[in-house]
Amino acid sequence: MDAELEAAGGLRTGFFHLDFADKKYFTWVIVAFASMGGLLSGLDQSLISGANLFLPKDLHLDTRQNSLVNSAMPLGAVGGALILGVCNERFGRRWSIIISTILYTIGAALEAGSINYGMIVASRVILGIGVGLEGGTVPVYVAETVERKVRGNLVSLYQFNIALGEVLGYAVAAMFVTVPGNWRYILGSSLVFSTIMFIGMLFLPESPRFLMHKGRTLDAYKVWKRIRGTDTAEAREEFFVMKVSVLDEQQVTTEGSKNKRFPWMDFFTVPRARRALVVANMVILLGQLTGVNAIMYYMSVLMTQIGFNDLQSTYMSLVGGGALLIGTIPACFLMERFGRRFWANMMLPGFFIGLVIIGCSYLIPVETNLAGAEATYLIGLILYMGFFGCYACLTWVVPSEVYPTYLRSYGMTTSDALLFLASFIVTYNFSAMQAAMGQTGLSLGFYGGIAVVGWFWQILFLPETKDKTLEEIDLIFEKPTREIVAENLKNTKQAVGDFFAGRWGGKRASTEVPPPSKETDKDEV
Known part of the structure; x- marks a missing residue:
């Protein structure tokens, strides 16, 4: 080179x-x-x-x-x-x-x-x-x-x-x-x-992997020399591995799909790909349909509804934003330790509790107990935004892991579009839904109800991908859905026991990935 x-x-x-x-x-x-x-x-x-x-x-x-x-x-x-x-x-x-x-x-x-x-x-x-x-x-x-x-x-x-x-x-x-x-x-x-x-x-510079993907190997090498150098054995090895992996990925794209012309059709015809599509996008929907963007976009307006004036509402919005920011920090350090399932199943009930408190705050009469209504609302908002900050990282991590390699670009496009489509639906309908359902009915009944249903879905259908290679994740999603559910229930019981025994983030029992069942291709999600 x-x-x-x-x-x-x-x-x-x-x-x-x-x-x-x-x-x-x-x-x-x-x-x-x-x-x-x-x-x-x-x-x-x-x-x-x-x-x-x-x-x-x-x-x-x-x-x-x-x-x-x-x-x-x-x-x-x-x-x-x-x-x-x-x-x-x-x-x-x-x-x-x-x-x-x-x-x-x-x-x-x-x-x-x-x-x-x-x-x-x-x-x-x-x-x-x-x-x-x-x-x-x-x-x-x-x-x-x-x-x-x-x-x-x-x-x-x-x-x-x-x-x-x-x-x-x-x-x-x-x-x-x-x-x-x-x-x-x-x-x-x-x-x-x-x-x-x-x-x-x-x-x-341009991404060296993209240049390699386009067959511009020399251009990729030029970029690599600038951003990484070739003085160390590790840098040279990583460039070689990148080149080999890109060539292998191109081969999988042309040979790994049952639909040569339209690989994305595998999301409908291949059970393994279909399960990944459902899991990735359900996590995204649970993040959006529980109201976070509506609450974020209308936060100042919501503050005025609870009794703050315009100036106070603008400043108090920093409380919700700050809680979201602080809640994101633990996910950056601890998600790999605790695992995706544990993280999802512990964070979602947390922001459900926040929604309950927010809903209850609207029941406190502002005319006679303004301080109580404002304090209750702020406590609920801090809990909701804080726990959601922890949960939000899953909406990036899970989709990036679960799709098959040759379908990852199609899957990420789908997940990215669905995230913003759900955000649009929730935000556009927020005012009308609040008028129809009432403030408590929307925050506690609708958003909270979706959180409860989503929590049970996660317990049953969300598999653990912590410490798994992409090949091991393929094996997980190739198993029939009923086997995934059975293993999730078993691991949930083990995780609850570990939690109350103080074994947080420790090794789980039965972390081996068994070979896929012969009935895999017949199973429906």
Whole structure:
């Protein structure tokens, strides 16, 4: 490869081609801008909360119009998720992220300058397309570029930075709440971060794995020399393994599918692929249909409903955002220790309790006991957002693990689109559902009811993938559903015993993966 590189003129140099003598600095630069991707996503999802107190009055929006303004971003994100695969394959990871930052910038500028209902909805949709495209691309770009020993930490770090961006959004709203024309400054503030990220991405290289995937081996080697170097045996070995794995993946794509022309059809015809699709997307639905984005987008409005004034509501929104951020931290460090099933089944009841307390807070008469109503609501909100922060990491981790290798890009596109579609449905219908069901009925009855049903589903159908290789995960999902359920019930009993005995995160009994049953292909999910 070095000989080919010299024959081709050596490493390309120029203003936009960074090169560090110590290659670890390149990893830090990539991490910094990948983190900004999560920060931007979270920021643009929470800024609307503060703007909600003032924007509808200035633009003369009714309740349904304001619902569409709030939900237009996740609706646009569905479109961004649907074009994710095409953009990644046609333009590459780096340019897909650059395109998303351009969409972020255009959307934020139009938001800040909106003069009517149509303009604000269009700007939110454009912004959402950027969110959907960036959200599915940045984790892939990082995973394909940084060292393998830090890869897993950075996936969780991305979710942490989304939560950090959400807190920052509430803080920005608090900064501008007393400024005339405040909502325009609030929504336009993300221009600063999207511009910084756009400039930074111009200096970063394309993913070497993508270049290898496209048959551009020499270009991949050039990038590898810049970001990792070839001085160490580990770096040389990892480049060789990357090359072999890409070739193997291409072979699996063409030979591993029962549907040669349309591999995604295997989600309907192959039980193993179908089970993975159901499990990944059920985790995503449980994260969204329990109301987190509706509560996040309308947090300032909800604060006014419980008795806070506009100024207090803007500042108190930081409480919910802060709880979400703090709740994300344990998942970054402890999920691998406790396992996916334990984590999911312990966190979901936690935010159900938060929903119960939130629902009960609305039953306390504000006129006679304002302090009690506000305190009860805030306790419920902190529990809900804190436990959901822990649970939210599963919506990134589970889909990234359970799909077969040759279907992973199709599966992730499906999961990414479903996440934002569910967010749109919940956010758009929030005001109407609250009017129809009542505040307690929506938070406790509907969102809480889904959490209860989802908890029982997880106990029965969510398998453990902790400490499993991708090949072992394949074996798990090749087993008939009834065998997965039987093993889950057995492991649940063992886990409950371990929990009350203080054996947290320890070895579980029966962690071996038995060979799949001969009846696998006949079994339906």
